[in-house]
Amino acid sequence: MWFLPVPSGVEANGIHLLAIFSATIVGLILKPIGMGGIVFIGIVMTALTNTLPIKETLSGFANTTVWLIVTAFLIARGFIKTGLGRRIAFIFIKLFGRSSLGLSYSLVISEFILSPAMPSNTARNGGIFYPIVRSLCSAYGSEPDDSPQKIGSFLILTQFHADIVISALFLTSMAANPLAAEITKNITGIEIMWTTWALGAILPGIISLILIPLLIYKLVPPEIKVSSKSKTVAEEELKKMGKMKKEEKVLLGIFFLVLFIWITSNFHNIHVTTTAIFGVGLMIVLRVLDWSDIIAEKDAWDAMLWFGGLVMMAGSLSKLGVIGWFSNTVSSYLINFPLTPALILILLIYFYSHYGFASMTAHITAMFPAFLGVAVSVGVPPLLAALALAYFSNLNASITHYATGPAPIYFNAGYVDQIKWWKIGFIVSVMNIIIWIGIGFPYWKLCGFW
Amino acid sequence: MWFLPVPSGVEANGIHLLAIFSATIVGLILKPIGMGGIVFIGIVMTALTNTLPIKETLSGFANTTVWLIVTAFLIARGFIKTGLGRRIAFIFIKLFGRSSLGLSYSLVISEFILSPAMPSNTARNGGIFYPIVRSLCSAYGSEPDDSPQKIGSFLILTQFHADIVISALFLTSMAANPLAAEITKNITGIEIMWTTWALGAILPGIISLILIPLLIYKLVPPEIKVSSKSKTVAEEELKKMGKMKKEEKVLLGIFFLVLFIWITSNFHNIHVTTTAIFGVGLMIVLRVLDWSDIIAEKDAWDAMLWFGGLVMMAGSLSKLGVIGWFSNTVSSYLINFPLTPALILILLIYFYSHYGFASMTAHITAMFPAFLGVAVSVGVPPLLAALALAYFSNLNASITHYATGPAPIYFNAGYVDQIKWWKIGFIVSVMNIIIWIGIGFPYWKLCGFW
Numbered sequence: 001m002w003f004l005p006v007p008s009g010v011e012a013n014g015i016h017l018l019a020i021f022s023a024t025i026v027g028l029i030l031k032p033i034g035m036g037g038i039v040f041i042g043i044v045m046t047a048l049t050n051t052l053p054i055k056e057t058l059s060g061f062a063n064t065t066v067w068l069i070v071t072a073f074l075i076a077r078g079f080i081k082t083g084l085g086r087r088i089a090f091i092f093i094k095l096f097g098r099s100s101l102g103l104s105y106s107l108v109i110s111e112f113i114l115s116p117a118m119p120s121n122t123a124r125n126g127g128i129f130y131p132i133v134r135s136l137c138s139a140y141g142s143e144p145d146d147s148p149q150k151i152g153s154f155l156i157l158t159q160f161h162a163d164i165v166i167s168a169l170f171l172t173s174m175a176a177n178p179l180a181a182e183i184t185k186n187i188t189g190i191e192i193m194w195t196t197w198a199l200g201a202i203l204p205g206i207i208s209l210i211l212i213p214l215l216i217y218k219l220v221p222p223e224i225k226v227s228s229k230s231k232t233v234a235e236e237e238l239k240k241m242g243k244m245k246k247e248e249k250v251l252l253g254i255f256f257l258v259l260f261i262w263i264t265s266n267f268h269n270i271h272v273t274t275t276a277i278f279g280v281g282l283m284i285v286l287r288v289l290d291w292s293d294i295i296a297e298k299d300a301w302d303a304m305l306w307f308g309g310l311v312m313m314a315g316s317l318s319k320l321g322v323i324g325w326f327s328n329t330v331s332s333y334l335i336n337f338p339l340t341p342a343l344i345l346i347l348l349i350y351f352y353s354h355y356g357f358a359s360m361t362a363h364i365t366a367m368f369p370a371f372l373g374v375a376v377s378v379g380v381p382p383l384l385a386a387l388a389l390a391y392f393s394n395l396n397a398s399i400t401h402y403a404t405g406p407a408p409i410y411f412n413a414g415y416v417d418q419i420k421w422w423k424i425g426f427i428v429s430v431m432n433i434i435i436w437i438g439i440g441f442p443y444w445k446l447c448g449f450w
Numbered sequence: 451m452w453f454l455p456v457p458s459g460v461e462a463n464g465i466h467l468l469a470i471f472s473a474t475i476v477g478l479i480l481k482p483i484g485m486g487g488i489v490f491i492g493i494v495m496t497a498l499t500n501t502l503p504i505k506e507t508l509s510g511f512a513n514t515t516v517w518l519i520v521t522a523f524l525i526a527r528g529f530i531k532t533g534l535g536r537r538i539a540f541i542f543i544k545l546f547g548r549s550s551l552g553l554s555y556s557l558v559i560s561e562f563i564l565s566p567a568m569p570s571n572t573a574r575n576g577g578i579f580y581p582i583v584r585s586l587c588s589a590y591g592s593e594p595d596d597s598p599q600k601i602g603s604f605l606i607l608t609q610f611h612a613d614i615v616i617s618a619l620f621l622t623s624m625a626a627n628p629l630a631a632e633i634t635k636n637i638t639g640i641e642i643m644w645t646t647w648a649l650g651a652i653l654p655g656i657i658s659l660i661l662i663p664l665l666i667y668k669l670v671p672p673e674i675k676v677s678s679k680s681k682t683v684a685e686e687e688l689k690k691m692g693k694m695k696k697e698e699k700v701l702l703g704i705f706f707l708v709l710f711i712w713i714t715s716n717f718h719n720i721h722v723t724t725t726a727i728f729g730v731g732l733m734i735v736l737r738v739l740d741w742s743d744i745i746a747e748k749d750a751w752d753a754m755l756w757f758g759g760l761v762m763m764a765g766s767l768s769k770l771g772v773i774g775w776f777s778n779t780v781s782s783y784l785i786n787f788p789l790t791p792a793l794i795l796i797l798l799i800y801f802y803s804h805y806g807f808a809s810m811t812a813h814i815t816a817m818f819p820a821f822l823g824v825a826v827s828v829g830v831p832p833l834l835a836a837l838a839l840a841y842f843s844n845l846n847a848s849i850t851h852y853a854t855g856p857a858p859i860y861f862n863a864g865y866v867d868q869i870k871w872w873k874i875g876f877i878v879s880v881m882n883i884i885i886w887i888g889i890g891f892p893y894w895k896l897c898g899f900w
Contacts, residue, residue, distance in 0.1 A: 033734065033737075033741075034740075034741045035741075036741040036744065036745065037734040037735070037741050040727075040730070040731055040734060040744075041731050041734070041735065043727065043731075044724075044727050044728050044730075044731035047721070047723075047724040047727065047728075048720070048724055048728055053721075054514055054721040054723050054724045055512070055514060057724075058512040058513070058514065058517055058723075059512050060512075061511045061512045061517075062505070062508040062509050062510075062511045062512035063508070064504055064505060064508065067508055067511075270498070271497070271504040273497075273504050273508075274494075274497040274498055274504045274507075277490075277493065277494050277497065278494050278497075278498050280490070280494075281490055281491050281493075281494035284483065284487040284490060284491070285483065285487070285491065287483075291483075291484045291485075291486040291752075292748075294486065294755075295486065295748040295749075295751045295752040295755070296746075296748050298742075298745040298746050302741075302745040305744070305745070
């Protein structure tokens with residue numbers, strides 16, 4: 001691939017980076033050495049071959065999403081250390097723990113309720129649901145290296161895939177959804193309102209959200225299925241824990257403060273990562289965490305290294321013109337197709353291109369305009385094309401462990417290996433595509449979108 | 451400080467950042483919480499007050515020097531894990547271990563020999579001398595939390611302060627020395643040749659290098675002073691270790707390869723950090739280090755966090771015009787002084803301004819031009835002014851634990867606390883100033899520099 005001719009519009013280094021990135025992804029699949037090592041070699045090769053200057057090669061380590069992920073692990077550490085996570089977990093179990101499925105639905109509903117007010121799906125999961133889900137696993141004695149199947153892998157995968165669908169539901173439930181709306185306005189002149197977006201998403205979305213826990217329940221059956229004693233056990237455990245300790249109260253206060261700043265961000269424009277590091281700063285000052293807890297939080301540094309490397313490579317592919325060239329090539333090819341196969345191909349290629357992205361935002365920025373443009377020019381009704389592509393911009397994040405912020409967080413918890421992650425991701429993606437096209441298209445006709 | 455009026459030429463946020471940076475430094479001195487926490491709060495405040503955008507606030511974590519420091523800890527981990535460090539340590543002890551002073555001089559001489567060919571003092575120490583010195587400490591049973599005074603704090607401080615002087619010795623023994631020469635050429639028209647630089651530095655430099663181990667020997671006396679048995683003990687230990695293991699040989703090979711690429715960098719221009727991460731990459735591929743060793747290397751992440759934060763703040767002070775404004779203010783004030791006090795004040799202010807810098811390069815970039823300019827205009831002979839300022843650009847790095855790349859490396863080893871580090875740094879700085887002015891000035895007269 002290294003020696004491929006450089007297409008016009010692509011910078012010379014673009015093809016080299018594409019070769020390194022592809023080799024890294026193949027390495028992640030074949031795994032001659034561990035994941036971190038593979039990505040690290042990718043970073044080294046990028047710098048050593050002068051494909052990117054060393055400064056840009058390291059740029060992923062200063063990426064705001066990467067640091068949001070780092071803070072997720074630090075916040076989760078606070079939940080574990082103070083015992084607050086354990087307490088919340090037992091409260092969830094007490095209320096919803098009669099069955100694993102019920103527990104899972106209760107978490108999905110919680111995220112659903114929170115989502116319209118919290119556009120960063122990484123913050124939503126890293127700051128809130130990951131710490132709770134992780135604590136729930138431990139409360140059931142399900143650890144990554146000790147019976148992950150007990151309930152951990154089920155809860156982790158369900159929450160992750162539910163988040164992907166929840167991100168698609170509202171204009172404000174994923175950070176880059178407004179960007180998709182903005183691009184739509186620029187290209188088609190149509191303004192997608194909050195209500196239009198939600199109306200179109202709610203039916204297929206709710207069907208997806210109902211089916212995902214059931215599907216994953218079949219694919220990764222938790223050993224704990226029903227537990228009639230769970231309520232009593234949880235009550236006993238909560239009694240044993242006694243009243244909240246001072247550190248738990250402090251952490252709970254920080255938690256709500258951070259949540260409040262996140263939810264009100266429209267009013268003050270404080271960046272989601274700023275709020276997150278502010279929360280960690282408070283945890284340090286108020287002695288919820290010691291500095292030694294922070295530097296020993298291996299999962300955080302692991303995720304920073306491998307996800308930071310992938311973000312750098314995937315992001316630079318866009319900058320060097322590779323994605324633009326790919327989009328244009330595909331577009332110019334599809335424009336000669338009849339309407340229906342063209343539309344299906346546009347949606348599928350757009351969806352599965354996400355194997356090459358480490359961020360929904362990056363994918364929308366790089367590919368949404370060209371693909372929307374071509375869909376409209378082959379004759380797809382503009383609002384239909386825009387909404388379908390916008391929803392798919394979220395749904396496509398189910399396929400890898402680096403597809404969007406929450407992916408490295410849940411993946412790095414260690415409950416699911418990469419092969420299983422990709423396999424289940426693919427199955428869920430097929431189910432979502434069937435639902436959102438098969439039910440979505442007729443439903444949107446009813447809604448009057450086309 | 452936050453509410454100070456903004457001088458012209460300084461961006462509005464500059465004074466805010468100055469306030470945060472100063473508060474951070476005061477925090478480092480008073481230590482209401484640990485160092486890492488203080489710097490983290492500084493980072494949080496920088497972002498939260500919108501003094502810098504969050505992207506720039508995180509920029510220190512993508513800094514090439516910061517990553518050179520991270521690799522230093524990873525390379526040292528390889529030396530420890532394979533036992534190669536222990537072996538090299540015992541070879542040093544066998545050859546020079548009759549006295550602690552002798553051992554220390556042998557290390558200083560080794561760095562002296564290597565230095566003209568290796569301009570990055572961070573790589574020189576992080577990649578070569580830190581792993582050896584750290585292994586020596588352990589070979590003597592001197593660990594940070596268990597008898598650091600035995601020999602560790604002595605060896606660490608001596609090597610650090612010797613490195614500062616060695617950096618000043620040659621045009622090519624510190625990465626930014628050629629920059630000082632370049633600025634000199636631009637301002638005064640005088641070209642400082644390699645031989646001129648070395649001739650001027652060699653006499654005061656050698657005096658400094660002879661006195662530093664003696665001074666630190668007095669200030670931080672090692673408990674192990676003379677050891678007539680050390681040769682026999684070292685020989686026995688080496689015999690016990692037997693032949694080199696495969697991993698040791700592999701690491702030694704990587705070590706020499708990295709050294710070779712560093713030394714030949716004039717020919718291929720591979721960035722010093724690229725070479726360093728390449729070395730770490732080889733260590734991963736050739737299984738000298740596991741990925742789990744890397745993510746568990748707390749010292750590396752500690753240094754990345756606190757040094758990365760300080761580099762970001764100190765670097766941005768320059769960009770926002772604060773340093774330029776400071777230099778110009780001082781200059782315009784000094785220009786009315788008589789020659790001798792003006793010269794001494796110029797040199798002293800230039801020197802101790804380094805409390806506000808986390809890099810020699812940054813200091814030279816930000817302050818060398820203004821201070822050279824003013825020295826020349828008050829009537830100091832240009833070559834004298836240029837050389838004195840250039841040498842001081844290196845020597846000033848003795849005063850803090852964040853002054854230059856090797857500082858966080860040796861400091862984070864944990865043998866010397868911050869108060870002692872600053873105290874001894876100040877004493878060494880006074881000694882160096884006396885030597886380089888008291889002996890330097892007359893000697894440079896003899897050399898015909900003025």
